[in-house]
Amino acid sequence: MKNYLLIIIAFFAFAKAYAQGPPITADKPIMLGGGSFTIKTLTEFRNTERLNAVYLPVMLHYLPTSNSLVALHLPYISYDIEGGASGNDLADIKLLGKYQFYRKDATGKTFRMVAKTLQTLPTGEELDLMELSTGKYAGYYGLVSGYETLKYGISTEIGYNWQPDGTLDEFRTKLGFGLPLLKPQYPNKQLNLYFEYTSTLLTERDWYQLLYAQGVQYAGKNITLDLAVQMPLIQNLPTSRELNYSVFLGTRYSF
Template structure:
């Protein structure tokens, strides 16, 4: 009897964490456990009035503890713009996260994470926001999330500082996750994501409100992502306006 109760407790904890996988264009404060690695990629095909770019990062995430994460993102970019085209390395990024608040209850959890993303000036100076600028920037934000077996809500607010450029940005994100399958073991998930991104570049007087509709399929420790992002509102130089972005991703945890 004690053994059965122990197994039920383990499965309850497992389902609490695995009800939804990580968001696609947003972020999530839930971490899977210390001493674990995740390799992932999230290709973005971005089409603007200036042209098309294809951003392909290779990412390695490591959790030293259950409440901390460090990661390295090494990307390539293909670009076909009105003023130039080619294939180059993009800006390398170093990610750090620390979970400083956690409150669990039966079949639900709320968590908060401090986050920093350091972008190194390794890419070509294409002036492609978040992809390849050839300039250093540091992002600092807070990610929070509330998750149950029926839905998940995540939010993020932060500031991206670029001392030698004009892409300083106030960024806010809001995401909703809806699992379509009941929790099961081995892990099998099919999730819908509804994600909003607000971006204000005050030095350029640019503003964008974007919406991404995504679907995610997870089987055991492998996840596949697909999302389409469209602008809801834009106040931006006409020849730089976003038409759409397509995201294709996969991740493997071990």
Template structure:
């Protein structure tokens, strides 16, 4: 039963919640498929002048029930229209999460986490187009979530600091998750999500916002499958090569 609780990703003192982690928003629950596991997904990004495919591999590890570390190792492939594909290993990220606040009740929980991410310029910049950004980036933010057996509300937001006189940016994500199957044992869950993913660049001022409906299936205690379709609703001050849509298809494994 304890492994089942870990898979679902929510631990409360009085009940187990029928909710998996959100798809494109950070989760405040550090157990389950967000800890001591592997997450990977393929993301297809369709732009006006190019198609981009990203395949990150995320490996989170729970040091304690309140402290998690991990790494994200992405591969990136860019195909400009009328040109050949350029690809390879992109910019690597390491991260840490720490639980700042937790309040559990009957069939509900509320969590706040602090999060720090450091991105290194490991992707090559000599190719055309470049695979990496060539920048060191440091992100500091908060992750918030309120979960019940009927729904999950999630949010994360933070400030991203860059070097080489590149612009800093503010990122924010919101998610609403609703289980579609009744809560029962053994667990088999089908969860639907409506998420919003935003990014505000300060100089020049560029604001993008995507709406991201998604679906998640948990067939057993060690694996889940998920998909999300992201559509831009705001692309302010972007005049060329706008994003048309993004499609995500992925899975998460529990290792132990």
């Protein structure tokens, strides 16, 4: 099993998805112009053997320059734990920073690389919900890359999430492919398919998940609408913590 995980991790380190519009469950290295804002949300309906949860973040992204980004994520969560608590609360607030340090453009294609950090503040309940509500501080540090052409997009992410006062230290890799279904046109109108993989290894708990998300996106001018369904491919963790599925609904508006 360990050899198999190493093969997956090595593969993900060199490939992840990116297409003509922003990925849905993944991240992107391509940025808009300096001085621009994006307001977005990506609601997740998560069903596991342990609980049902609805996670609704309101995210404000600002680009001080064309190669830097800062963001504030204010999330709300509704949860119902089987045989346990239920409620509606503020989840963990997140601060995002990104810096694009490499860019190479050619006719009809581009390759870019971004350094990324995501600081999770312990404002949520201690629900032990990875990426949603842990009630503990965590710092994520990663590298995002993307290669995009007029016909397809590929992007990767590799990083580590450090939780000093908990046991959710995580080695994370992502791989995604984007396929535009419409020809490039002006004004911008896109219909994109996304094929996105997430590999998660909790180093202290020795838990592992490989997830696959199938998504579709409509992008027109300065607004996008997203829909994706995420399912587990491999799960090596307690049965009570296994994911059944997640459904993502999102929108973003840039100005």
